[in-house]
Amino acid sequence: MPFAQIVIGPPGSGKSTYCHGCSQFFNAIGRHSQIVNMDPANDRLPYPCAVDIRDFITLEEIMQEQSLGPNGGLMYALESLDQSIDLFILQIKNLVMEERAYLVFDCPGQVELFTHHSALFHIYKRLEKELDLRFCVVNLIDCYYITSPSQYISILLLALRSMLMMDLPQVNVFSKIDMLKSYGPLPFKLDYYTDVQDLDYLLPHVEAEGTSVLGKNYSKLTATISEMVSDFNLVSFEVLAVDDKESMINLQSVVDKANGYIFGASEVGGDTVWAEATREGALREHYDIQERWIENKETYDKQEPERRQQLLKEKELQEKEVNVDEEDDEWESALKEWEEKQGADYVR
Numbered sequence: 153m154p155f156a157q158i159v160i161g162p163p164g165s166g167k168s169t170y171c172h173g174c175s176q177f178f179n180a181i182g183r184h185s186q187i188v189n190m191d192p193a194n195d196r197l198p199y200p201c202a203v204d205i206r207d208f209i210t211l212e213e214i215m216q217e218q219s220l221g222p223n224g225g226l227m228y229a230l231e232s233l234d235q236s237i238d239l240f241i242l243q244i245k246n247l248v249m250e251e252r253a254y255l256v257f258d259c260p261g262q263v264e265l266f267t268h269h270s271a272l273f274h275i276y277k278r279l280e281k282e283l284d285l286r287f288c289v290v291n292l293i294d295c296y297y298i299t300s301p302s303q304y305i306s307i308l309l310l311a312l313r314s315m316l317m318m319d320l321p322q323v324n325v326f327s328k329i330d331m332l333k334s335y336g337p338l339p340f341k342l343d344y345y346t347d348v349q350d351l352d353y354l355l356p357h358v359e360a361e362g363t364s365v366l367g368k369n370y371s372k373l374t375a376t377i378s379e380m381v382s383d384f385n386l387v388s389f390e391v392l393a394v395d396d397k398e399s400m401i402n403l404q405s406v407v408d409k410a411n412g413y414i415f416g417a418s419e420v421g422g423d424t425v426w427a428e429a430t431r432e433g434a435l436r437e438h439y440d441i442q443e444r445w446i447e448n449k450e451t452y453d454k455q456e457p458e459r460r461q462q463l464l465k466e467k468e469l470q471e472k473e474v475n476v477d478e479e480d481d482e483w484e485s486a487l488k489e490w491e492e493k494q495g496a497d498y499v500r
């Protein structure tokens with residue numbers, strides 16, 4: 153059974169960097185993966201790409217032929233892919249059936265594609281139906297939006313809308329979390345924002361922001377949106393700094409649960425050790441995001457390798473019961489290799 157991630161998010165939220173990071177990470181843990189570029193405008197891919205939508209259609213051509221601007225051109229390009237969709241699906245089929253690859257789809261940043269435009273949605277639904285692909289949407293949002301209460305509420309609405317529209321398991325992620333501390337103090341702990349706790353506490357901060365000429369009406373609108381998001385009770389967030397192993401491990405274990413990968417795909421992906429550790433819940437221990445990214449960020453940044461050793465020792469003790477000690481060594485050396493590689497490859 154094939155599995156995949158669909159990586160979405162506003163422009164600049166870190167999608168391509170994340171896809172590149174995924175490819176390196178999966179290599180390190182022994183999972184055979186391939187990346188598919190779904191952005192007809194993206195001609196500078198930082199990762200090796202197995203299937204490129206630009207082989208079927210490019211934004212430049214469409215803009216020229218149809219005299220459209222970049223956004224209209226992109227919508228038109230994805231709609232007109234219908235004509236060559238069979239060939240595109242065949243290429244994806246080869247990856248999942250012949251190569252047995254785990255797929256990562258890097259999508260364009262235009263949010264309307266995930267809130268109300270149906271072109272990409274139809275392509276994924278077809279892949280789901282014809283290839284039995286199990287998807288998880290990974291929705292990256294720049295953590296900068298946490299710093300403004302009104303923008304935070306807007307991105308909650310955006311995340312909720314894409315969850316409802318895509319109709320697939322979705323993991324929302326605050327990306328570039330390593331930058332958050334540098335934006336200044338927050339009125340609440342980081343968990344408040346990731347767990348989307350009682351939004352009523354945030355409303356006085358929205359009023360204090362006073363960014364809108366709409367005044368009281370704006371506050372009322374924000375309060376109504378907050379209430380609606382809370383009523384659905386669907387949105388929450390993980391955090392990610394793409395060159396931080398712990399946050400990558402944490403995120404991938406959440407995604408593996410969301411698309412069902414951990415429930416039986418390890419023999420296909422070739423990463424039995426990882427899947428076993430995720431199933432046991434061994435990888436999500438000791439991860440206090442407030443401490444890691446705000447309170448003691450510098451200490452963690454400096455002492456990361458030592459801390460990791462300590463965590464591994466603790467994990468080893470816990471896992472004596474499940475008897476995966478030998479596999480741990482294998483997993484740890486693969487992670488070390490990945491760590492060495494990422495220093496050279498990641499760009500902040």
Ligand SMILES: Nc1nc2c(ncn2[C@@H]2O[C@H](COP(=O)(O)OP(=O)(O)OP(=O)(O)O)[C@@H](O)[C@H]2O)c(=O)[nH]1
Pocket residue numbers: 161162163164165166167168169170194260261327328329330331392393394395499500
């Ligand atoms: N500090 C930090 N920077 C990051 C991280 N992830 C991505 N970036 C930077 O964010 C910028 C945008 O990243 P991209 O991967 O190009 O973002 P994108 O979402 O693919 O952008 P579009 O293709 O324009 O939609 C780049 O300069 C990345 O180096 C991260 O975890 N931490």
